[in-house]
Amino acid sequence: MKNCLLGGTFLLLLLLQFSCKSTYELGRKRAHWISDNRLYNQIVDSSLSYNTLWIKRFSAHYESNEKTQNVKGSIKILRDSIIMVQLNAPTGILEVARIYITPDSVKIIDRLKKEYLASDFFFLSEKLNMDVDFYTLQSILTNSIFQLRELYEKQRPFIRNFKGKAIDDKYVFISDKASKVERKLRKDKYEKLYKFNYQRFEIDPSLMKITDVLVRLFGEERDMVLKYRDFINLEGQKFPSELVFKVKDSVQSLSCKLKYNKLVLDQEIKFPFKVSSKFKRIYPQ
Template identity: 30%
Template sequence: MKKNISNSVAVVIIAVLLTSCGTKKAVVVAPKPKVDSIVPPDTKSETLNLLKSKQLQFNTLSLKGKANLTINGEANDVTMNFRIKDKQVIWVSITAVGGVVEVARALITPDSIKIMDRLKGRYIKKPFSYIYNFTNKQVNFNTLQNILTGNAISGFLNLDANVKLANGVWTLSGSKEDLDYKFLFNTLYKVEETNLSDSKSGQALKVTYNNYQKLDDYLVPGTLKINTLSGAKKIIIAIDYVKVEGNSALNFPFNVPSRFELVK
């Protein structure tokens, strides 16, 4: 990564800055690993197909979370609202003061990034490639969507990966150009931990997922924790999704007030 893989999520979600209806659902408990009871698929291809079959599928997804953002030791409690249209749009709103005051809003598509900073009265409109000032060029729109929804990054679920069964759970790892990746799966075949790192730049991203809950025929994480590190800069985002709803009608409002200054 030329600047920071962590910014693929931390900057795009926080600095680049997460309404749903429905209620928080009961947690689905992952059974404890029982090595003797698990019969590994005969081929790597079958294993990958099994893991792919557990990936969350949706047309639209609405997530509301209580979040704690810690940047270099300074913590802030906020509310994050996400509205996602599969492979097309990620809409983000971040509010403070108990969810009353919106401080930032973002609209991210595979082609562009738009950000409103309501506190400073500014907004940014850039091509998606803008994030490559901060992160590896292998990070794309689908990478962001996968991380937010608890899916393994789909671009790495292929035959080039190393796939192992250890202590009753699957591990998938490998390297792609200068990017190293590793995914740990629980016994529900859902991602428990995502790791991305660039050893050349000394930068890393780690995401852990817990408290999976049912959404139709799939599972979505109830909590996630993002840890990013780039040199001396450390960002931690802990999100507890309090409301989750899939496949409902959503809009993605992004109207910039005329008084806002366009940052070039």
């Protein structure tokens, strides 16, 4: 009996050990020098391959100057075409709002107030306090590499705007004027940074996935931080199940921590968006 109990306990511990190890560990491999082109191509090759992505459940903790809120919901993405977010009541059952985003428009239904809004994408970038377009937002949600339009006067390929480095346990891509920015930061010459912008990606060598993004717009005193954590196996691909998004400037700040649950790739999904005739249309202020 004693041996049976010991054996059962050992088996239970093994099951617990393997069932709890659901995420990949970061920093398990040192970064060795590779060319910028090779680093960029490896990041692109390891990015999520999908036509549709369905995050069946997410939970989010949102904070801004005015309020703190916890929400639940789901996200559907049809690559390069539609992002639809459904927001539920705290119980997670009743839908209270639906957001339908395309490359040139944003539509929102508020079921509680019986109102709806239809506007261009600029409305959303204002709410996020960052000049992002549809494709940048899609990249942020799916852990893909991107470059912000407002950082560069001329749109060039990513590899011409960024320089790669190997720093201990991570690869880093830094925007091309970053060396000038870092020299001025070391000398505390903040007043001369107004015309500079700065974007930095940190990449884990063992996963070849982006883990951290920092954007600084010195002229506007604005920072954006992205953190990707808890990478899981999503149908044979590595994907973060946690995303932290923060934007801060001299006037306001906002942050949102998203936890993804029950993700499905390339399933045929629908994107219904129908506004009741009883709902009142409102306009951006």
